[in-house]
Amino acid sequence: MQLGVIGCGTIASAVVRGIAEDGHSITVSRRGSTHANALAEAYENVRIADNQAVVDASDVIFLGLMAELAPDVLGALRFRENQRLVSFMAGATIEEADAMVVALMMPFPGISTGGTPLLVQGDTELVGQLFGARNSIFPLRDGAEMAAYLCAQAVLSPVARLINDTADWLGDRVSNKEQGEAFLRELVASNLSETGSAALIEALNTPGGFNQRLRLHMEASGMPEALRDGLNLLE
Secondary structure (H helix, E strand, O other), X not given: XXXXXXXXXXXXXXXXXXXXXOOOEEEEEOOOHHHHHHHHHHOOOEEEEOHHHHHHHOOEEXXXXXXXXXXXXXXXXXXXXXXXXXXXXXXXXXXXXXXXEEEEEEOOHHHHOOOOEEEEEEOHHHHHHHHOOOOEEEXXXXXXXXXXXXXXXXXXXXXXXXXXXXXXXHHOOOOOHHHHHHHHHHHHHHHHHHOOHHHHHHHOOOOOOHHHHHHHHHHHOOHHHHHHHHHHHHO
C-alpha cells in the first residue's frame, strides 16, 4: 500500500516499525523529525516529506497528531476523495471525525515488534489487513466503549510500577537484579496470556501460600478500592 503518517511521534514511529518490512511505500511527515529521520535511515521504503506531500503520496494516512493541534494542521491540507484516514488521536471519536476518517485505532508501543492488542473503532478490516497478522484486533462498538477501554488500559502503568517495585525489592536480595526483573516480567506476561485473571487468582489461592498471603495483604490495604476510585476518576 501507499501509506502516509502525519505526526510522527513515539507511537506513530512504533506503528511504522511494525509494518515497515511488509513491502509498503511509507511517507512520514517532518513533524517529529527525530523519529522520522530514524525511520528513514532504518528502512529504504520510508521517506520524509512535508504534510501536503505525505497526503499527495498516500492512499491510507495515519494521523498521529495531538487532538488539539489536528484542526489547524489538517485544515491546511488538500485531501482526495478516495483517501482513507486512520486516527491514533486519543480523546477524539470517530463519530465527531470527518467522513474520511474510517477508523480510530489505539496502538501501544509493542506494535513495533507485534504481539500487542489494538483497540479499533470503525474499519477493522483495513486495520486487520495491515496489522492483524502480528497483533490482536479488538473491535469496539462506539466512542463510549472506546472511552471505557482507554480508562481501563491505564492499568498498564500501575502494573509496571508493581513489577518495578518488586524487582527493586528482589534486586536487594539476589546477585543479578536484571535477571530478577526479567523473571518477574515473563512470569506475569506468560501466565496471564494463557489463563483468565479470575482463574489464575483461584489457581494461586492455596491456603497459606505466598501468593494468597500477599494478595490478601494488598486487598486489606485498600488496593481494590484505590483501583476502582482511580478508574472512576479517569472516567
